[in-house]
Amino acid sequence: MFQKPFRTKSNTLLRSSDKKRLRSEVEKSFSADGFSLPITEVIGNKEEVYILKLYSHKGDNVAIYSMRNSPVLFEHEKKIFPSVYFLWEHTMLVPSIPTQTFVIQKLANGADLMLPGVVFHPNLDFPCFERGSVVAINTLENSSALAVGVALMSSNEMLESIDKRGKAVHILHVFGDHLWSLGEKTQPPTIPHTFDTHENSTLDKNTELENLVENVEINSSEVETETTDTTEAGCSLEGGDKQSTDTEESVENETDTLMEKESIDESTSVEEETEIEEVIDMDEVLRVCFMTAIKSTLKDNQLPILASSFYRSHVLPCSPPDVNLEIKKTSYKKLGKYLKSVAATGLIEVKELTKGADSIVKVNRSHQDYCHFKVVKREADTNESEEKNTEVQFGVVTQKQYEPPEISLLCGVNAATLSFFKEMGVSKGGVLMPTEVRSLVTEYVNMNNLAEGRYVKLDPILHNTLFGRQGSADVTQESWENVFKILTSKMQVHYQLKFKNMTPIVHKGTPPCVEISTQKRTGNKKVTLVKNLESFLIDPHQFMDVIRKSAQASTSISLLPNSKPNHPFYQVLVQGNQVQNVESILTGELYKLPRKYLKGLENAPKPKGKRK
Template sequence: MFKKKPQVKNLSPLRSSDRRKLADQIIADYKVHVPTLEEIDPTCSATEVQAHQASHNPTPALSSTRTSLIPDTCLSARFTTHAGPDATLVSGTVYVGAHPGQEERILWIQYGKDARLYPTVYTLWRNPGLVPLLHTPDFVVDKLRTGADLMTPGLVGGPPWPEAAKTGSVVGVAGLERPSVPVWVGVCKIDVSSLGRVQGAKGAAVEGVHWEGDEIWNWSQTGSGGRAAPERIEGWELEIADIADGVTRVDLDDGDEDEGQEEGGVALEAPAAASQEAAGVDNVDEAPPGREPTTAEVDEAFVQAFLYAIYSAKRNGEPPHYGLDLPIQPSFLISNLVQPHLRVQTPHYTIKKTSWKNTKKFIKFLDKSVLVKSKDRNGGETVIVDIDFEDDRVRNFSPYRLPKPKPQAATAANEDNQTASNGGSDPSLGQKLTLQTLYRASSKLVPDLIPSKATCYTASQISSFLKRYIENHPELSKNATSSRFIKLDPFIANSILSSSPSISDTRTLAAGEIARDALLKRILDDSHLCIPHWLLLRNNQTYDPENPDPALKPKSGPPPHVNIVVEKRSGTKVATKISGLEVFGINPHLLGPELQKKCAGSASVGQLVGGKPGTLEILVQGDQRDVVEKELARRGVDRRWIIVEDKTKKKK
C-alpha cells in the first residue's frame, strides 16, 4: 500500500491516558496474553490478588506489555497518500515511537474508516507472537516487496496452518532463509487456517499492507532511512522442520494454471514456470508483442476490464453506488473504467478494434448482459443509469495484475512523491519552470565556427561564436554596403547557405553579402546545421554548457507543450481535454479533482487515446480553457507552452 511516499503532518505527543487506551485496544484486538499475578508469582495469596484488583493499579506485566506495544514517548500524526491502481486518496494516522536504544520509527498504522491498528515490521520485531506468522519462498518475498499480494499456492509450511490466520486477520510473512523474521504485513482474504493442500489453488490468500522496504519502513525524522531486519528473532513459535517439510511437499509438476489472479498477484520472472506455479503465481495473459489480437480477444479484454473496475469500486467504496457518480457518460466509461483496467495496454486494445466499434454499442451489450441499465438521451447519447453490483460475475471476479507503467509515467510519479515546498499535497503547485532551447552543431560548422559537435549551446553562445568568427576574418567586413552586412566567404557560402538552399539563399549568393542577424537566424533555423534540443529546468536549476550537470540531459526535438482541445461531444455538449502534463511534473490524478472543483463539473482522468501507455488525459465538461490556463500557471507552465485547439468552430 505504501509504495508512494505518504505526506505525514506535524507530530504531536500522546497523553498518558490516550496511550494506555491505545495499548489496551491493541491487547484486546490482537488477543495479547498478559500474565496475571498468579502466573507471575504462584505463591501469591488470594487476599493479595483481591487487594491488587481493588486498587485498580496495573500489574507490572500489563505495564510492561503496554510499553512494549506503545512506548512512553509515542507521538501521533495524520497522513495522506495515494494507493491502489486508481491512485485513491487514503488518509489515516501513524503512531511513532522509539524503543530503548533505538531511533524513532512508525510502529502502528491506522487508515480509512477501519478503527483497527496495523503493526509495522518494527513492532513485530519487538513483539514476537503478536500476529500469526506465515512463510513463503524468498524469491516470492522479493516480489511481495513490489506491492503484490501473496497468492494461495505461495504458502509453504502447512497444513496445518496457524489457527489464528482467519479471514480478516492481520498476519506477518517471513521467508525461508530467515523464518523467524517477519518482513511483510498483510490481511488474510481467505481462511488460511482451514486450508489443506494449496498447490493448484487459485486466488490471493493475503493482501499486502506494509513491508520492509516501503515508504513507511523508510520514514524517520532524521531522514536516515529504514533499519535493516535482524538475522534472527527469539520468541516466535516456529517449527522449522515442518516448514522445510512443507516445501518438499510442493508439487512442482502440477499442470494447472491459475487464471484468476488477484490484483497485484506475485509474478515471478527469474524462476522456471514450474517454480512460479509452486509459489502461487498467476501469469498475466498477454498477447505476444508481435501478434495482433483477434476481435474476440479485444472484446473479452474490454468486458473483463469493466468487471475489474466495478469489482474495485465495490471493494473501496460505499453502497449504494460505491463512489461512482451515475449516470456514467460514455467518455468516462472508456477513460476511467475500461482503459486503466485493461490487462494489455497497446494500441490494438481500443474501442475501434472491438466488434462494437463504438461506446454506445458497448453499453448496449452490457445492458443486454444484465450488468448495467442504460438510457438513450436526446442527441443520441447513451449513458449508464444503474449497475448491478451484486451480479455473480462481479462478486466472483478474480483480479489480474495490471501492466506496469512506462518509465515516463514512473518518472512523473517519482516527482509527485517529493514534498512540495509549500507543504501542499500537490508538489507541482508553486514550482518555477524554465524551458531552455539548446542547439547541437552538425559537422558542417565544426570546428570553423563552433568548437564541438558533442556539446549543446544556447543561441547567445552561437551568436558569440559567429561574432568571433567575423572578428577573426576582417576581410568579411571590408567593402560591405553597411556595417550590418558582411561579405560571403567559401565557408559561409558552401557550408551554411548551400546546406539546404532556398530562393532567399540564391538571392544572397548572387548579392555576395548577407546581414549579420539574418546569418545567425539562418544557422539556428536550419536543422541540418543546428539540431534543436530542449531542457526543462525546475525551481533553482541551472545548466552550464561548458560544465554540464550529468543529471540534466538535453532532449532532441521541439520543446514540449500542453495540449488543450475544446470539442463538441454527443450533440451540443462541449468538453475540454488536457494532455501533455507529465513532462512538466504535473500529476493528472491530482490536477483532475482540482479542475472538477474549479469548474463545478465532472472531470475524469484516463489513458490518452493514441498516446504512449501511461500517458494520461484529463476530460472536463464545458469550455474550461481559461480555468485550465490559470491552474497551469499556478504550476509554473508558461502561456507560450500551451497550445489551444478549438474544434467547436465551424470550418470555413
C-alpha cells in the first residue's frame, strides 16, 4: 500500500474527542487476543496526535496517526493497523509469523507473503490467529516486526496445509516504505527469538537412553536363545548359566554407567549455572549500564524521555557484549522501582507526565555519583560507533547523523577513445579516475618507446585517438600535459558520490546541484522552492522541518511530476524569500555541503542600502 508515493489530503492535530475514540478503537482491536495494552501509556492525555489523511497510489483513503515524529497507527477500510515503529515498542501486540530474510526484500517490492515463505520452526511456537487477523512478519534472526498485513489463512489452515501453496498474508506496510519514511527512519532493533532447545535436548537424551536399554535387552534375549540352543545340543548347564549371568551383569553395568554419566552431566551443568550466577551480579550490571547511558549517550536536549524508551535505546546498548542485561534478574524486578531508588539519591528526577508512564525529566550532572563514575570505553565500542552511523538492512540505508559525500569527477571510455583504451585492456563503458588515465598513458608510451623528453611521439593509435582520422595530420608529437588534457576532454564525464560505509554512487554527467528558486504567487507573495535534495541523500521531510523552525515560516512538500516511482524526488516550498536560510542550513553543521553545489544563490534578497 505504501510502496509508491501517496498524495496528501490534510494533516491536522487530533481533537480530544477524536483521541478518545481512537483510544477505544485501539483497545477494542488489540485487546481481544488476550494482550492487555496500557492505552493511557500509548496515547497519553497530553500527547499530541496528528492525523494525516491521504490517497494511496491506488486511490485508497488512508488515515495515519502520528506521535513523537513517527507514525504509530494507520486506518484502512475502518480497521486499525499498527506501524512497524509501534510494534517495535509493543512486540506482543499482534501475532508474528517468521519467514526467511531474503523474503523481506520481495515484500518490499510489493509482493504478498506466500505460504511456502512461512517458516515452521520445530523449536519456535507458531502463533494462533484466525483468518482476517492483523499479523506481523519477522525473520528467524530477528523477532522485530518488519511488515504488517492481514492473514488470508488461519494458523490451523497454514499448519494443516499439505501442498503448502497459496497466499498466506496480504501485506499492507513494510519496513523501508513511504509510511516508514514519515517517521524518524530508524533501523529495526535486534531482538533474538527464544527457542525451546532445553526440552528438546532432554527429550533427545531420554530417547537415546531408552534406545540403548532396548538394544541391550535385545542383545540379552539373543544371548539367552543361543544358550538354550547350546544346552539342547549337549553343552553343560553350568557354562550356559555362567554366560547368561555374564550378559546380565554387562547389561546392568552399561545401564549404571549411562545413568551415572547422565547424573554427572546434570550436576556439572547445575554447577556451571550456579557459578555463572555467582560471578554475574545483575544489580551491578544494571548500575554500570545506567550510569554509562546517562553520562555518554543521553543528552539534555533529549529530555524528558519515557523510561521505557530510555531503557531500550540507551541502557541496553551499553551492556557488555558477553552479558545480557535482564531487569527481571535484578533485585528490583521492575525498571520503575530502580528509577525511583536512583531518584531518591537526587541523581535524576522522574515524573509521571502521562498517566501510567514514568519519564526522566532531569539529570543532575553535578551529582557526586555522576562526577565520580568513569565510562569504560572499549576498542570495539569506538569502532562500532564509527560503523553504526550508517546502517543498511534489507536495502534500506539510514544515517543517524548526516555526513556529506566525497564528490569526484571520473572519465568514461566512449567510442572516441576506445581505440586507445582497447590496447590497454579497458572496454567501452569503463569508468576511470583521472590518475588512472594518466598512469595508463604513461604505461602505453613507455611500452612503445614513444617518450622524447617533454614530448610524446604520436603513433597511429594515439594520433587517431587525440585528433581523429582527418585532423592535424602534420602533428607528430605533443607534450605530456597536452596528451592528458586532450584525451580526458574527449572522454565521457562521470561523477562519483562516496558516502561513508557505502558503496560509491556513480552516474553520467556533471555533479548534481541543489536547485533553489523563488516564485511570485497570488497577492505578490514570494515563495522559495528547493529541489534535488535526494541526489545528496538528504531527506526532504527532515529538511522541511529544519527550515520551518529556522525561518519561522509555513512549509509544504510536493512530489515532482517527472520523478520515477522507484526514485521519487520532492520539492520543498517555504513562504517568503528564504534563500539565505536555505544556504546557511545546507552549508552549516547539519549537512556541510560545499557552496559550489548550490544553484540559485543569486536569488537571495539584496541588502538594503543605508538611508540618508
